[in-house]
Amino acid sequence: MKKVKYLTLLFAASMFAACSDSLDDNRTENGGTTLTTGDGYVKVAINLPTTSGMSRVNDDNMLDDGLEGEYAVKNGIIAFFKTITSGNPDASATFVKAYDLGTLTQQDDQSDAQVSTRVTTTTEAPLVGTGEQLYALVILNPTDAVASVEATTGTLKINGEALTSTSTLSALQAKLENQTLSNYSGTKFLMTNAPLSTVVGNSSVLATTATAKTLVPVTVYETKAAAEADKDPAKIYVERVVAKVTLSGFTYSNSEYTKTATVSTAKPNGDDESVYNGDIIKLTGWALNVTNKSTKLVRDVTGFSGWLSTTDNNPARFVGTNAIAMSNNQSYYRIYWAVDGNYTSDTTTPADDFTTYTTTTQPSWNTNAENNQSSSPLYCFENTMDHSQQLQNRTTGVLLQTKYLVKFSANEATPADARDFFICGTNPTKYPAADISEGSIKGIVSHVKETVSLVGNLELQLNTNAAGGSYDSAADMKVLFKNGSNELTDPQAEAIWNAIGTIKYYKGGVSYYYATLIRHFNDSETPWDASAPTYALKHLGRYGVVRNNWYDINITSISGPGDPEITTPSEDPDDQAEGYVRAEINVLSWAKRSQNVDL
Template sequence: PGRGEGGDGEPEADGYGVTFEDVILLYIYLLTNLFFMKKKYLFSLAMAGLLLGACNSDDVVVPTGEGQGPQWDANGNGYVSLAINLPTKPAATKAFNEGSNLDDGTVEEYDVQNATLILFQGVDEATAEVVNAYSLPLKWGAGNPDQITTTAKIVQKINNISPEAGKKLYALVVLNHNGVLEVTSDAGLKVDGAVFSGTLTALNTQIAAVTAIGGWHENGFLMANAPLADKKGGNTTEKPTDVKILTLTEIDPAKIKDSYDAAEANPAANIFVERAVAKVTLTAKEGKLTESSLGETQKAYEILGWDIDNTNTKSYLVRNVGDKAWVAYKSNATSGTPGYRFLGSTLVGVTIPVGESGGASDLYRTYWGKDVNYDADASGLVTQGSDTIGFKMLKVADGETPDYCLENTTDMDRMLEKNCTRVIVKAQFNGGADFYIVNDDRSTMWNEAMVKKEVLRQFMNVSPKGIAWLEDNIKPVESPGEPNKALDTDFDVTFTSTISGVGVQSVSIALKDEVDIKNKYNEGADPSLCNDDVNNRIKIDLYKNGVAYYPVYIKHFGDDETPWNGTESGKPQVGSIYPGGAENYLGRYGVLRNNWYDISVTAIKNIGSSTVEPVTGNTIDKLESYISVKINILAWAKRSQSVVL
């Protein structure tokens, strides 16, 4: 700013109303903040509003009573102060899958590339519609690996929003929009290139319809407001009733001020966001099969890695909590105090202390939501069934190397293999050498010579077609002596399969070229006419390079909160696999955004499948099971799972 002398001898302000003394004070303020700034969990951006540009507004200033409503400056703009809180671990004791089961994760998972503020106005959250949107020049960088930035306080200049009687103002913050949102030059909002207006539900629907969403973490992890409950759950004897779940954050219009300083001194809201994806890690080590009659050497296995499978391709921008019928479902635990599994018992972190201006109410995490295909059979899930997994796709089974996916939840009727997300574990046996399993008998590893001998035994001694063929095509000996006899050395056996030679093999039988057909077999004798009958009698499964695959369906509440065959009345049986229904088992399987599913393979019982098993319409739990799993969930709510394969 320039400096001059006014008629009264006082320093003259420039066209922006800033004096030279103002600039000096600003520099002192900035230097003081830089010196005293905390390095780890608080990143103060209190002066960011001075750098934030806002769209010009021609709206007429609406006068309001002092302290009764928003205050707008002469240009029709106001200022609002917000604290944005990334999902982080609160200081808490262990209770209902919280406390020690909450984990900050890695620095990269807190990196913020861009921020969008969307303002809604309406009678309530359900009917409020978008009125303005702003791009916030707000970034958290990954920076020092020992420093995780989780909170930023910002002051944002906003356009005049004419107050309407009986209507409220709400805020939605989206971090790392990954291209699904765009703010226009006139403070409008675009979705997939089209101007958007409407409610949060309509915004969710339009985002879900966008194709090729991808993982929503390519350019920072997409985050948005977390639905929080005003009643706690967990291990409490008090049943949560009249629970309100709040997603949009209400802004007190009286906290919209006509100057930056006034807004900073009167924070309008705390906004808590959550990541829009789920996180998965897996830990597994080499070992030996625990329920196999194979020899000690053949029991040994090595874990080559894992991959996530049967994942969703679409998602809502903000978690959809649905009709909330689940909030009062108790855990189906067999010991301890059965808690209310869908609500947390630990208050979310609060940047502005409760009771002070702009402080948050008592709010708790929620642990369920409806995905895009919640109450319909999932379509378009990405699955690798009946295939193999290349090494480039594998993740290291070290418990630290993560993969991420969009949330995928179901109602009870659709909690089936084909609708649920899983991981595939890739193990190697037999020192990496090929072996065969015949007729699903995993007590013996067959080599190629053994399998061919068994195929010919079936052809020559078991198959009616094979026996008839031999009777019809072996020529009698004309001179005195022993009659002609078919020997297994007369035939060649070849294997073919549809998946690069791996998996179930089709056999083909042919006479060897060197066999004297003229004297021993009829001209034109063709044993391949018996192939179909032989193939129907023997199943040959090739484990190429000794590789076997194991599917592990990811448990959300799992055996901790929804133990199968637990305290329900009636035991699981055919036609009633989940007695007690949703109250006992809703959420047993599924992946929910901002939850970290940590899977531990504690043992492998027997040899798995030679290829990735396709998903089916069957329930995941079976009356007879050959797999045992343990899953843990961490601010990221981390859910850990151990599994015996």
């Protein structure tokens, strides 16, 4: 993947329209002529996105083109809004008309280091009256299910709902429920205007003077020639609606992804887990869990000024430092947070708002990770939350499906393989399904019979029909074991449960890891103090996924088996999550963010 230093790919679109018979000499915000009725010509430059990176202190080096298909442009819509020239157009400008840009063709542009592709097209634009300003919003690669234009009237429909003459930008920031991800990513990626800050992120006046801008002012000309002569057209920067996640850190050989278990000096519960050293973990699939079912067409940065509070907070993390060239020699900057459709507790019902997988309702696993030959990303909708809602059952994470290859003893002739094994309670010992003669290794049944006197003389057997999973009650012991052809009695099951505790059954070596909850801002930007475990504004954005950001999950180590079944995320705070995976998240641009994870 090509790394680029700059924020955007330039998609220059010269938008023109039919002539008007009426014009005044008043200049618009971008220079030009204020027209009162009919249609005119407008010229804009639409800049395609890279993605965003890990630290916003200097976002030059965190931007990345990504895959070619992720910035390809096939078709588009341009929508126009108008308002009086004073005030905030993002709040007050009302919808006028939209135009279908038709099929768009990209061309490589080598003349500008910030430009990868450029598209030029011609379209109509509405005229506005004296004292009014016209603003533009672009929707690239839309499917009709998401956004469409009625050709004869210029009516814009979002998710089937038509905008009216009183509709403002907020109509494009409404929650779109139960959306289909393939309408936003895949063969083409839907993109819309990116909100930008008027003040750089490291400015001392960021909190007091910064404003977020999404709609872009444009100039309307009477003639096509006049529009083409504009040397400083309005510049529109767009971003993808989805976020991107990649998985790395596994050794790739013979079309398999593997990692060798390593145990750190820190041993949970004081147990010696060195028995896991050297075990092989083979990745068989990975998926994103707790993903948002809804999205907003245009990124919502409502509350931007509140994020920038300097009271026990580092506001610089929300705004980039890499200048984006606008018209009239202005510079704007990227904004690195968003408000999604289920941002607060009163707008969120986890069971309805998120796709959460279980052992019985499994995802379509992505069987490939990053390797030196190809990239295999997954995409998802934006999922952000207020700082108090950083809870595990509301936070998007990475789920791994693996085969845990075990060797029960160094003396065992059988090589490490994906076999049935059991772990009892907090003891890290791996018990096979049956006794193994090499090394006198006791199987799970022998271990239970030696430990529980009440069942020592029983014809205790493993129930071969039992599924892999966690058996954590006396009733579960009746499912896992049997007495010959008979069910265990209640006292027998109670005796096993009381003496052994939870038994994890890794059937066929299948092991799942809830590898990590995805972090958006890193520890230096949102420092966490475990001795004061209450989220506050200074932790806003610590977890979450934001559109047009690329999160690379790098598995740096795995220290033992995961769980034999997919565990359901709890309502505990995100920073209480534990596991056997250690990973680093690198947020790339697109904005690319890398996160290391130890399992």
